[in-house]
Amino acid sequence: xxxxxxxxxxxxxxxxxxxxxxxxxxxxxxxxxxxxxxxxxxxxxxxxxxxxxxxxxxxxxxxxxxxxxxxxxxxxxxxxxxxxxxxxxxxxxxxxxxxxxxxxxxxxxxxxxxxxxxxxxxxxxxxxxxxxxxxxxxxxxxxxxxxxxxxxxxxxxxxxxxxxxxxxxxxxxxxxxxxxxxxxxxxxxxxxxxxxxxxxxxxxxxxxxxxxxxxxxxxxxxxxxxxxxxxxxxxxxxxxxxxxxxxxxxxxxxxxxxxxxxxxxxxxxxxxxxxxxxxxxxxxxxxxxxxxxxxxxxxxxxxx
Ligand SMILES: Nc1ncnc2c1ncn2[C@@H]1O[C@H](COP(=O)(O)OP(=O)(O)O)[C@@H](O)[C@H]1O
Ligand SMILES: O=P(O)(O)OC[C@H]1O[C@](O)(COP(=O)(O)O)[C@@H](O)[C@@H]1O
Numbered sequence: 001x002x003x004x005x006x007x008x009x010x011x012x013x014x015x016x017x018x019x020x021x022x023x024x025x026x027x028x029x030x031x032x033x034x035x036x037x038x039x040x041x042x043x044x045x046x047x048x049x050x051x052x053x054x055x056x057x058x059x060x061x062x063x064x065x066x067x068x069x070x071x072x073x074x075x076x077x078x079x080x081x082x083x084x085x086x087x088x089x090x091x092x093x094x095x096x097x098x099x100x101x102x103x104x105x106x107x108x109x110x111x112x113x114x115x116x117x118x119x120x121x122x123x124x125x126x127x128x129x130x131x132x133x134x135x136x137x138x139x140x141x142x143x144x145x146x147x148x149x150x151x152x153x154x155x156x157x158x159x160x161x162x163x164x165x166x167x168x169x170x171x172x173x174x175x176x177x178x179x180x181x182x183x184x185x186x187x188x189x190x191x192x193x194x195x196x197x198x199x200x201x202x203x204x205x206x207x208x209x210x211x212x213x214x215x216x217x218x219x220x221x222x223x224x225x226x227x228x229x230x231x232x233x234x235x236x237x238x239x240x241x242x243x244x245x246x247x248x249x250x251x252x253x254x255x256x257x258x259x260x261x262x263x264x265x266x267x268x269x270x271x272x273x274x275x276x277x278x279x280x281x282x283x284x285x286x287x288x289x290x291x292x293x294x295x296x297x298x299x300x301x302x303x304x
Contacts, residue, residue: 001052001053001054001124001125001128001129002043002046002051002052002053002054002128002129002130002131002258003053003054003056003121003124003128003129003130003131004039004040004042004043004046004053004054004055004056004057004130004131004133005039005056005057005117005121005130005131005132005133005148006037006038006039006040006055006056006057006058006133006134007057007058007106007109007134007135007136007137007140007144008037008057008058008088008089008106008134008135008136008137009035009036009037009039009040009057009058009059009064009067009080009088009089010035010036010037010067010088010089010090010091010103010104010106011033011034011035011036011063011066011067011070011088011089011090011091012033012034012035012036012091012093012247013031013032013033013090013091013092013093014031014032014033014034014093014095014245014247015028015030015031015032015092015093015094015095016028016029016030016031016095016096017029017094017095017096018096019096019097020094020096020097020098020100030095032285032286034070034247034286034287035066035067035070035071035073035074036091036247036248037057037067037134038133038134038162038250038251038254039055039056039057039131039132039133039134040055040057040067040071040074040076040078041248041251041252041255041287042131042133042162042251042252042254042255042258043055043071043074043076043077043255044074044075044076044255044287045251045252045255045256045259045277045281045287045288045293046255046258046259047074047075047076048287048288048289048290048293049255049256049259049273049277049290049293050259050290051258051259051262052077053076053077054077054078054079055071055076055077055078055079055080056079056080056081056117056120056121057078057080057081058080058081058082058083058106058107058109058113058117059080059081059082059083059088059107060082060083060084060085060086060087060088060106060107060108061086061087061088061107062087063087063088063089063090064080064082064087064088064107066088067080067088068080079120081113081116081117083107083108083109083110083113084108085107085108086105086106086107086108086137087107088106088107089103089104089105089106090104091103091104093245093247095245099246103135105137105138106136106137107137108137108139109137109139109140114140114144118148118151121148121151121152122151122152124152124155124157125155125157126155126156126157127156127157127158128155128157128158129157129158129160129177129258129262130148130152130157130158130159130160131160131161131162131254131258132145132148132149132159132160132161132162132163132171133160133161133162133163133251133254134162134163135163135164135167136167142165142166142167142170143166143170144167145161145163145167145168145170145171146170146171146173146174149171149174149176150174153174158177158178159171159174159176159177159178160176160177160178160179160180160254160258161176161178161179162179162180162250162251162254164181164185164188164189165185165188165189168181168185168189169189169210171211172207172210172211172212173210173211174211175211175212175213176211176212176213177213177214178212178213178214178215178216178254178257178258179207179212179214179215179216180216180217180218180250180253180254180257181207181215181217181218182217182218182219182220182250183200183217183218183219186200186203186204186207186217189203189207190203190206197225197235200217200219200225201225201227201233204217204225204227205227208227208229213229214226214227214228214229214267215227216253216254216257216271216274218249218250218253218278220246220249221238221243222238223235223236223237223238223275224236224253224271224274224275224278226267226271228267230267232267234267234268234271236271236272236275237275238275238278238279239275239276239279239280239283239296239299239300240299240303241279241282241283241296242283243282243283244282244283244284244285245281245282245284245285245286246281246282248281248286248287249278249279249281249282250278251281251287252274252277252278252280252281252287252288252293253274253275253277253278254274255274255277256270256273256274256275256276256277256278256293257270257271257273257274257277258270259273259277260272260273260274272297272300272301273293273297275300276293276294276296276297276300277293277296279296279300280292280293280295280296283296
């Protein structure tokens with residue numbers, strides 16, 4: 001079974017404004033609301049690729065009700081813990097001359113709420129996949145992903161972690177199967193400015209030395225780079241297409257990578273399906289559909 005955990009689900013309010021300016025009234029010319037949050041996005045793409053998942057996490061307030069209803073509509077099996085204080089986030093994704101994101105805070109999660117999550121995770125067994133994805137509300141200790149992996153250490157699961165800063169660094173000692181930082185997140189962790197591909201490989205290998213089995217570095221429109229657990233480096237370009245909305249491209253890449261790997265354990269295949277899934281989402285108004293992912297996969301292979 002594949003479990004995804006989204007500590008802080010969101011309604012993504014994606015708006016377009018011509019030449020956005022601060023300090024004045026701006027009018028929106030296109031708007032959409034999507035149910036989001038990294039783990040939920042991963043669950044949706046895995047479902048499109050034929051893998052059922054359980055989407056765990058925390059919800060609160062009227063936005064939380066909308067998140068749960070939306071997850072159901074997406075055809076994803078959600079099992080969210082309702083918390084009492086606060087509300088699930090609304091994340092604003094502003095499309096204009098530049099892309100700007102304002103991600104909300106999220107509800108107050110208590111220790112008792114966390115124990116409800118642990119109880120669900122204890123059901124995991126050997127070779128199950130656990131995806132810990134996204135930020136956590138500020139009230140949750142930033143070693144929470146580490147705590148979860150520590151509790152599950154004896155279970156021999158595949159852990160996938162897509163998080164930033166200390167939340168990510170803290171889990172490395174539990175040897176997660178996969179981490180997917182982007183180039184900016186690596187710069188942030190090591191407090192460096194990456195100067196090209198050699199540098200990306202260097203810091204991906206450092207993350208491996210710190211414990212990660214496979215390090216997938218996503219580079220948005222420049223593709224991605226994987227340093228796998230066998231010591232091989234794979235460089236992948238991108239699918240060709242017109243970008244519509246890149247929100248969720250990273251989550252789609254994580255999901256595609258997992259699905260590709262689960263097929264027969266081949267890292268090149270995993271990276272191809274990850275790339276096709278990330279690209280297909282970037283070229284869609286919302287998360288990609290199965291048919292479009294496979295169309296992008298065929299094009300990617302055809303262009304090699
Ligand atoms: N503009 C784009 N054109 C084609 N593919 C893209 C584009 N943006 C993202 N992707 C695909 O999605 C993957 C993940 O995107 P990225 O933006 O790096 O993730 P994140 O949102 O996690 O930073 C990229 O490695 C690439 O394969
Ligand atoms: O949990 P975080 O890091 O605040 O990110 C949440 C946001 O990330 C997303 O999951 C999109 O992530 P990516 O663009 O990195 O794939 C949005 O749906 C959501 O608003």
